[in-house]
Amino acid sequence: MTFSRRPHQWRDGERRRTVGRWIRLFSLVGVAVASAGASGCAPLVIGGAAGTAVVASEHRGLKGFASDTDIRAQINHLWLQHSLSLANRIGLTVDHGRVLLTGRAADAQMRLDAVRLAWQADGVKEVINEIQVDNESGILDSARDTWISTQLRTKITFDGDIHSQNYSIDTINGVVYLMGTATTQDEMDRVVQHARSVPNVQRVVNYVRLLSSL
Template sequence: MTSATIIGQRRPVTGPLLLLLAGMGALLAGCQSPGRESPELARQRAEAAAEAPAVPDGQIDEQIHRLWKEKSPEMNSRLNVTVDRGEVLLTGNARDPDMRVDAVRLAWQADGVRKVLNEIKIADESSLSDSATDAWINTKLWAALLLDGQVKSSNYSIETVNQVVYIMGVARSGVELEAVLQHARELPRVRQVVNYVRR
């Protein structure tokens, strides 16, 4: 009995071989040519880059403490700084309103600061002649800035002390800064507007 070779006959694909082929297919599907990435990965990289601070948080913290020390060593003993991705949180008890204004103003001067959250309390409020009026001015001014489409309100800090409005932060343009100042000037009961905004 002679054996014959059957040309073109396909052997059935067995279980182990099928698993091997499936694994290779998945591996090849995950590979991409060098220098190319999926749109989703590119989007994630862009978002991460946008959120990354231009200046490390530790450096921002050091700058603020140095600026405070140059102004008054007492500021560092009374006040605290927390920095997270360029956003600065200020806490503690200021001796008086002037110290609180200086603390916020100097914090905005540090390189890399994107936002300043002021939670500093005033230890001695006897220097405030009319805190209710100051609070009213602050509330009205914040409302005006939030409703103004050409103003990015998160770029600013506002302090009102004895009806004097101190405006601090970073303006995106001269037009935006003028709009902010104008809102403050138009409020009743405001005696003076002090501009500490950077550009």
């Protein structure tokens, strides 16, 4: 009687390929989440498996996260091709295909170009234009805005009644822009309340949607 090891070898090979695919997926998602966190748009998470866990806990899930990441990459590419200055000055947040544009444009034409190019990306459902035409703000203004966003991110992260991973925060000239998905109206109200409580906040603009409305 002879014994063949082929089935066992095939299972080992298939197992290695499957593990390899998951490792690559975890690594890619982990890098994407870490990059988003560094820009202030999402919590900073280092590590592939941890990054995947955070993304999976978002209301949009892995598929929605991947779609929004692709839209963001397309728009950034279009902006870079058009103008390095535009890409550096304009902020970008994507949630469920909705694109929020913020930042300080050098002039009205740059503002128009940013919106026009954003609409060219595949998968875009809506473009919200909150770009300010401002060529006078300096490093101190940017530092103050970053401080405001950091303070607010800290507040909602340590609030046990808020799923902070579902919110994006951007601050321009003291105006806080919120985007994302709230589990309940009470949760949304808590986030807005936290934003208004941060010193130097001039105004809060809320583009957060309720999960029940999606």
